[in-house]
Amino acid sequence: MKGTPxxxxxxxxxxxxxxxxxxxxxxxxxxxxxxxxxAIQISPEQAAFMQVFLRAIGAKRVLEVGTLGGYSAISMARxxxxxxxxxxxxxxxxxxxxxxxxxxxxxxxSKIEVRVGAGVDVLERDLAGSGPYxxxxxxxxxPNYVRYLDLILPMMRRGGVIAGDxxxxxGEIANPNAQDPSVLGMQAFNRAxxxxxxxxxxxxxxxxxxxxxxxx
Numbered sequence: 678m679k680g681t682p683x684x685x686x687x688x689x690x691x692x693x694x695x696x697x698x699x700x701x702x703x704x705x706x707x708x709x710x711x712x713x714x715x716a717i718q719i720s721p722e723q724a725a726f727m728q729v730f731l732r733a734i735g736a737k738r739v740l741e742v743g744t745l746g747g748y749s750a751i752s753m754a755r756x757x758x759x760x761x762x763x764x765x766x767x768x769x770x771x772x773x774x775x776x777x778x779x780x781x782x783x784x785x786x787s788k789i790e791v792r793v794g795a796g797v798d799v800l801e802r803d804l805a806g807s808g809p810y811x812x813x814x815x816x817x818x819x820p821n822y823v824r825y826l827d828l829i830l831p832m833m834r835r836g837g838v839i840a841g842d843x844x845x846x847x848g849e850i851a852n853p854n855a856q857d858p859s860v861l862g863m864q865a866f867n868r869a870x871x872x873x874x875x876x877x878x879x880x881x882x883x884x885x886x887x888x889x890x891x892x893x
Contacts, residue, residue: 683882688722691883697725702748705779709746714772718748719816719842720884727814727840728756730889734838736811740804741765742796742825743817743842747776747789753814754780754788764790764807766799768817797821800828808832816842819862823869830875833892839876841866845886 681687692698698721710716719727731739731753737760739753744767754763767773773793780789792799796817813829815822822841829839846863849855855864867888870878876890 688720691722691725695722695725697721697728697752701779701783702751705746705748705751708779709748709775712746712771712775714746714775718745719752723842723884723887724749724752726881726883726887727753730838731756731812734811734836737761738808738810738812739763740810740813740829740832742800742813742815742829743767744776744791745772745816747779747791749814749816750776750789750791751780751783751785753812754783754785757788762788762790764792764804766792766794766796766817768793768795797824797828800825804832809834809837811837813837813839814842815840815866819843819846819859819866822862822866826866826869826873830873830892835892837892838889839870839892840887840889841870842887843885844880844888845882847885850886 737758741750741763744750744765750763750765770793773791777791780786810832811834815825843863844867846860849860850863855861870876870888870890875893877893878890881887881889
């Protein structure tokens, strides 16, 4: 075994010692389940990592593809300065409105902008030329991850960071016989990140994994 595997006990230790999830985010997760929004938001330990990362790079402008219920957007917005902004894209109008409501409850309406539409369409039509961004987080339909990377990379500042969630593809990322389109999408994304000369990348094995690249 190379390295130390993240057991449930170790993950609970991380969450307890370095908390990023408060009562509001726990309530958001519960409300999202009640609203039949899939419970596929980032994990609390990922939220803590992203907040540290955003503060470390001095991020002000964040771009997110895949709002879901707003858990990750709120987590990221909390790590930004007063004049920071998270622009997040959500395909489903109900989920977008749900996220707006929770951003308001969190006191972050002025720091979270939810755009409604397909990720590729919004990036091409509405946000083209809107950079530079300091951080971009991709957590949407996996088969389109490489396309999102292609569209987002020109929007990033030098030294900015692109991160893609589910980089371990539910434990299937190294399966050479994978057939699931989402797994294949993640395999293609990780390869694309690794192959880009404009990026220096690593895979962070927390949650379901995050492939992270710094723009050179």
